[in-house]
Amino acid sequence: MPDTPTCEGSAAELVSASEALSELQKVLESQRFSNLERLRNFLRYVVEETLSGRSDQLKEMVIAMEAFGRDGSYDPRLDATVRVQAGRLRLALKEYYETQGRDDPVIIGIPKGSYAPVFLRRQGRIGPSLPEAGPSIQLPPFLPRKAMILLGFAAAALAATGIGVGVLLYAHRAPALTDKDTIVLADFANTTGDPVFDGALKQALSVGLEQSPFLNILSDQKIAAELLLMGRAPNQTMAPEVARELCQRVGGKVMLSGSIGKLDNLYVIGVTAANCATGDTLDREQVRAESKAHVLKALDEAASRLRAKLGESLTSVQKYDTPLEQATTPSLPALQAYSAAIKARRANDNSSSILLFQRAIELDPNFAMAYSRLGVTYFGVGQPTRARDYSAKAFQLRGRVTEHERLYIESHYYHFATGQLEKAAQVYEQWKQLYPHDSVPSGNLAVIGCNFGNYEAGVAEYGEALRKDPDASYSYTDLAEALLNLNRVAEASAVLEEMQRRKLESVDTLFTGYLRAFLRDDGAEMQRQLAAGAGNPTAQTFLFFMQSDTEAYHGRLAAAREFTQDAVAWAIRAEANEMGAVWQINAALREAEFGNSVLAAQQADAALALSSGKDVRTLAALTFARASQGSRARQMASELEKEFPSDTMLHTYWLPTIEAAIEIDRNNPAGALGQLRPAMPYELGQPPPFQPMLLGPIYPAYLRGQALLIERQGGAAAVEFRKLIDHPGVVMNYPLAALARLGLARSYALQNDSANARASYGEFFALWRDADPGIPVFQQAKAEYLRLK
Secondary structure (H helix, E strand, C coil), rough: CCCCCCCCCCCCCEEEEEHHHHHHHHHHCCCCCCCCCHHHHHHHHHHHHCCCCCCHHCCCCHHHHHHCCCCCCCCCCCCCCCHHHHHHHHHHHHHHHHHHCCCEEEEEECCCCCCCCCEEECCCCCCCHHHHHHCCCCCCCCHHHHHHHCCCCHHHHHHHHCEECCCCCCCCCCCCCCCEEEEEEEEEEECCEEEECCCCCHHHHHHHCCCCCCCCCCHHHHHHHHHHHHCCCCCCCCCHHHHHHHHHHHHHHHEEEEEEEEECCCCEEEEEECCCCCEEEEEEEEEEEEHHHHHHHHHHHHHHHHHHHCCCCHHHHHHCCCCCHHCCCHHHHHHHHHHHHHHHCCCCCCCHHHHHHHHHHHHHCCCHHHHHHHHHHHHHHHHHHHHHHHHHHHHHHHHHHCCCHHHHHHHHHHHHHCCCCCHHHHHHHEEEEEEEECHHHHHHHHHHHHHCHHHHHHHHHHHHHHHHHHHHHHHHHHHHHHHHCCHHHHHHHHHHHHHHHHCCCCCHHHHHHHHHHHHCCCHHHHHHHHHHHHCCCHHHHHHHHHHHHHHCCCCCCCHCCCCCCCCHHHHCCCCHHHHHHHHHHHHHHHHHCCCCHHHHHHHHHHHHCCCCCHHHHHHHHHHHHHHCCCHHHHHHHHHHHCCCCCCCCHHHHHHHHHHHHHHHHHCCCHHHHHHHHHHHHHHHHHHHHHCCCCCCCCHHHHHHHHHHHHHCCCCHHHHHHHHHHHHHHHHHCCHHHHHHHHHHHHHHHHCCHHHHHHHHHHHHHCCCCCCCCHHHHHHHHHHHHHHHC
């Protein structure tokens, strides 16, 4: 009994696997086969597959894809390549054994009607017909474990799971990339006739590769920007020719394209790495799955092997290698919907994106990343309550995700769901260190910096995000806005000009342009930005809200109310009731500051009827406090404190401000000043919901000034009101900036400084030169001015 696997040549003569491999090597190195690369590949492939016990899978389509590098579009009914090459191979083998191999002890033959080789031990002189070996000779399967020892343990492991491994047959090897080299993913060619694979496999491959801290996969934002520059839709199909052109435009190194085909119940998946510049094939991974249920497992193995061949260390591949079925979803339809949702977001089609993410969740209720991305999308369209709910659900399910996805889910959960900005910043820093190519953590760290009032840090982080992804349009507008916060208008303009030079588009440019025009006191430009947003629901609701604040900033309260009504109506039309409620409660708070307490309370109730979200209730509590309804304010504040025990800005900014307003209404200035102490480090920041509006109202300083006026500490009060006046890029067009001049005038009057008091009153009256005469605070200011000595 031999101790190695054997191949049957006749009833009496056996050929061992080692002898068969030795004979294969002789044939491949022979003069007859030296210039026949395609036949060498063909022969090597069918012999190794047969010795691996997979001769029954040597079908025409499989051979075309794995031996000849065809993709999933290959159709054996229309293309006879394999049959033609099989005939050539039989003839070449016959000629070899008649010449150079005439004394070889073992003969390899390809029977007609089959692609599985047979192995014969030579019995004597070979006649002309012998190498073709009759079809009656059959090769029994080997013992899998022993055969795999000869051909590699990786193949054995995959065979045990029902997944076959293709053998690489290309002369080129994929070059080891550096962490600076960019990889572009094309869509998969799907010839199975099953549309479920459309989009799903590319998304799965993307998730598999994005686990790598080493590989630099081109971002969706960059793809969208480049497609627009190429005159194409940002969500169009990425065929290989489109992906290669895009790869060349961005200076990429490698393009990855994929294919899937089907033969009976067997699925053949291929992933090809090509040189972006030349189109040359650098490497090809091919795997087989015995059923649809095994496709993701097969693709997972291909992705892992490809990562190693592209230069990632084995340690890194093993450490960050969560199986795709855990990292994404075992449901191909859910993955397909998820992929389509991401494409829709790439095209700024948030409505379609939301529906598709919801569809993915319906198909797989445990799809963690679908919940998280849906939460982020809802936050972007002004529905933070829904954003919190979906982010929290993703956090609960984060046990079945990749490391990259875990960082995404946890950071956004702390940022948007619980409001724990310090924890969010810690996770963003981890993300930034582990995946240095990603721009998202830098951009979100910048947002947190601005939340805390650290605009210099925000500028630095936004700049880093732009360096990582120089075609992300929102990073330009975000950076420009942070520069405006610092009153660096010229630099902000330069950033917007660079964005325009790159032909990048974003609705945010309208908002940034509007605020820049406000800081320049350029009313005509503000009107141009308003006109440019006509017809776009997102642009219209934000711009009408901004214009309502501008009108109120100048005391034109009737006009402000009209713009607020329009902003709320546009938000409701876009099914963003929570956003509309924020616009409404902002107007209510404005009425309270202007002295219209009854109307303020009524509008607060109207806002709460639209939405009971955290941000709406927070500003409603402050509105009730400023409208002399302290008990309602305190009740709402108490509820918010219990419901959101860890929210950073709620506990350090808003709750102290609400309590201080209650104490001011009770004529207890000392109590108000005590309540405001925790807010001092953050008072120049942009707390939600004002951060998306690109401003910080500096409310704690304003109320501190009011409390100090009650205590008749004019000098200290002036310091507080000056904070609003000296930071125009932070407070922007928020009406408190105008009222701060009135507060400053009152501070000077308390110090018997009539000259400066008159000057400050004069500044306030200049801003309110067209103000509606019946506003209580305006009437009071005019009366005070007349009493000045």
